[in-house]
Amino acid sequence: xxxxxxxxxxxTLPGRINDPxxxxxxxxxxxxxxxxxxxxxxxxxxxxxxxxxGAAAAITLEIKIATGLMNYPTHHPMELCSFGATMSHLxxxxxxxxxxxxxxxLYDIFGTRRAxxxxxxxxPELLRCLWSGGTFSGENSLGKFPYLYMxxxxxxxxxxxxxxxxxxxxxxxxxxxxxxxxxxFLTDRGIAEAADxxxxxxxxxxxxxxxxxxxATLVVAADQSEEETxxxxxxxxxxxxxxxxxxxxxxKVNGWDPTVLTDVRNHPLFEGGKSADQDFTRxxxxxxxxxxxxxxxxxxxxxxxxxxxxxxxNDQFDAGADGVLFHGSLPRQVEGLLGAYRAVRRAxxxxxxxxxxxxxxxxxxx
Numbered sequence: 001x002x003x004x005x006x007x008x009x010x011x012t013l014p015g016r017i018n019d020p021x022x023x024x025x026x027x028x029x030x031x032x033x034x035x036x037x038x039x040x041x042x043x044x045x046x047x048x049x050x051x052x053x054g055a056a057a058a059i060t061l062e063i064k065i066a067t068g069l070m071n072y073p074t075h076h077p078m079e080l081c082s083f084g085a086t087m088s089h090l091x092x093x094x095x096x097x098x099x100x101x102x103x104x105x106l107y108d109i110f111g112t113r114r115a116x117x118x119x120x121x122x123x124p125e126l127l128r129c130l131w132s133g134g135t136f137s138g139e140n141s142l143g144k145f146p147y148l149y150m151x152x153x154x155x156x157x158x159x160x161x162x163x164x165x166x167x168x169x170x171x172x173x174x175x176x177x178x179x180x181x182x183x184x185f186l187t188d189r190g191i192a193e194a195a196d197x198x199x200x201x202x203x204x205x206x207x208x209x210x211x212x213x214x215x216a217t218l219v220v221a222a223d224q225s226e227e228e229t230x231x232x233x234x235x236x237x238x239x240x241x242x243x244x245x246x247x248x249x250x251x252k253v254n255g256w257d258p259t260v261l262t263d264v265r266n267h268p269l270f271e272g273g274k275s276a277d278q279d280f281t282r283x284x285x286x287x288x289x290x291x292x293x294x295x296x297x298x299x300x301x302x303x304x305x306x307x308x309x310x311x312x313x314n315d316q317f318d319a320g321a322d323g324v325l326f327h328g329s330l331p332r333q334v335e336g337l338l339g340a341y342r343a344v345r346r347a348x349x350x351x352x353x354x355x356x357x358x359x360x361x362x363x364x365x366x
Contacts, residue, residue, distance in 0.1 A: 003062055004034030005341070007355040008313075009215070009325040010334065011068060012038050012056075013047055015236070015282065020046045027056045030331040031063040033338055036355070039068030039098075039325060050083050057091035064356060065091055068181060068325070069100035069163040072123050073112040077142055080123075081130045085154035096357050098161035098181055099123060101169065103243075116141055117172055121365075124160045124176050128362040131157040159357035161215075165249060170194050174201030175365035179213040179357040184327050185237050185300040187254045188319040191216050194253075195320030205365040213357050216321035219301040219328045222309040222337035227283065232328035233303045234289035235282035237296065238264070242276035256296060263291050306340035313341055323355040 012026045023040065030038050040052035049067045056065050065087070072080070080097070087095040101115045108114070119141040126136055126148070133153040136145060159178035164170045165186075173180035180198050182191060199209045221232040241247030241261055251258040267288045270276070276285060297303055302312035316324045326334060 003031070003036045003064075005338065005345075006036035006064075007317075007323045007350050008035050008338075008341075009037035009039050009064070009066070009323060010035050010329075010331060011325065011327045012040050012331075013052070014041070014328055014330070016043070016045075016277075018046050020048075020052065023052050023055055024059065026331050027063070028059055031060050033331060033335060035063065035326075035331070035334075035338070036323075037064035037066055037096075037325075039066045041068050042070050044074075050087075053087055053095065054090065057087060057094070062094075064094045064096065066096040066161065067098045069098040069161070071102035071106070071115065072099050072119060072142070073102065073107050073115050074110060077123075077126055077130075077136075077145070078148060081127055081148075081150060084127060084158045085131065085150070088154060088156040088158050093156045095158045096161055096179065097158045098163060098179075100163035113141070113143065117168060120162060120169070120172055121176055124360075124364070125362060125366065127160065128157070128360070128364070132362050134362065157359050159359040161357060164194070164198075165253060167197055170197040171201035174198035174212045175205040175207070177212055178360050179215060181325065182214065182216050182321070183250070183253075184217040184219050185240065185250060185254070185296075186216065187299040188315050189255070190253045190300075191316060191319035191321055207365065210322075211360070213322045213355060214320060215323040215325050215355075216316040216319070217325045217327050218313065218316055219303075220309050220312075220326050220334065220337060221301075221303045221329060222306040222334065222340070224329075224333065229303050230286050230289065231282040233297050233301050234292055235285050236328055237292065237301075238285055238289050239277040239282075242270070254296075254300065257293070260291060260293065264288055267291070306336045309337050310340035310344050314344060314346070317346070322353070 027038050040049050042049040053065050084097050104114050122140050130150050135149040137147050161179040162173040162177045163181045164173050165183040195214050198212050202211045203209050221229040247261045248258050302309040313324050
């Protein structure tokens with residue numbers, strides 16, 4: 001069985017959860033529906049991405065698996081090396097490893113080094129070196145290591161992806177990574193500009209223009225109730241824009257009015273330093289999300305009928321994406337959307353153009 005929609009992926013266990021066993025239902029259903037890939041996210045509670053990826057590999061045969069995403073400072077390089085090698089072989093070469101920059105405040109609390117552009121550049125090079133039978137001794141932005149090596153380099157190695165939104169990180173992905181995952185809630189214009197940055201950087205680094213595949217993240221709520229749509233769309237956007245600097249960056253990339261953020265962050269719901277992401281469910285913030293201009297959701301998500309959302313998927317491809325990752329909805333919530341998308345899907349194009357990622361050798365972009 002091959003997947004009908006290799007250009008589509010879906011986040012599993014989106015948001016805060018306390019029952020990881022749901023993955024044993026969500027992942028097989030995603031495969032049955034023909035979705036091309038599943039993307040477990042990392043949280044430091046009930047969403048250990050390594051366990052979730054291993055479980056997904058054990059209960060599926062065809063669907064691709066990608067981490068979406070991991071914070072490299074909280075993982076030792078040898079752990080990442082072993083994880084990638086193990087998953088590639090366990091999944092029969094269906095695995096891709098994705099990284100993100102994360103948040104300084106989290107690293108400070110955990111007592112780890114902060115992430116940096118240098119670290120995001122050194123991580124893929126170090127892993128590719130070890131996977132190819134090389135060794136590393138010395139100190140870099142990742143740490144001080146007397147001697148790193150693999151006693152038996154793997155036959156298959158995973159492609160490496162980077163989550164990015166700002167121009168510097170996008171360009172770094174184009175130079176050094178096999179794929180880039182764009183941030184949720186980007187407008188079509190934001191996707192197009194990001195795609196240009198990535199592809200131009202790849203060419204400048206001596207790579208093929210399409211060496212770094214570009215996946216858009218599309219928040220979708222197709223034929224859902226009003227309450228569920230608010231929870232999937234506006235409430236999820238709130239968890240991003242409520243954070244200082246993060247919201248400003250999204251507004252800058254999308255050309256949105258950043259003054260809206262002041263009213264959102266000063267809302268009485270957040271008195272006492274409460275967090276939109278940590279202190280409330282996505283069903284408890286409708287009063288705050290009503291402050292968002294209506295065009296924010298129209299421009300950056302897919303909320304509405306299955307037919308409307310299916311056309312919004314094609315908008316992502318028109319803007320320059322190679323693949324689209326569904327966010328917010330569970331596999332059982334996108335079955336109708338997939339039926340509508342099937343009617344407008346550009347099958348000939350995807351028969352000729354593989355949207356998935358290919359691993360690069362050591363020295364890529366250097």
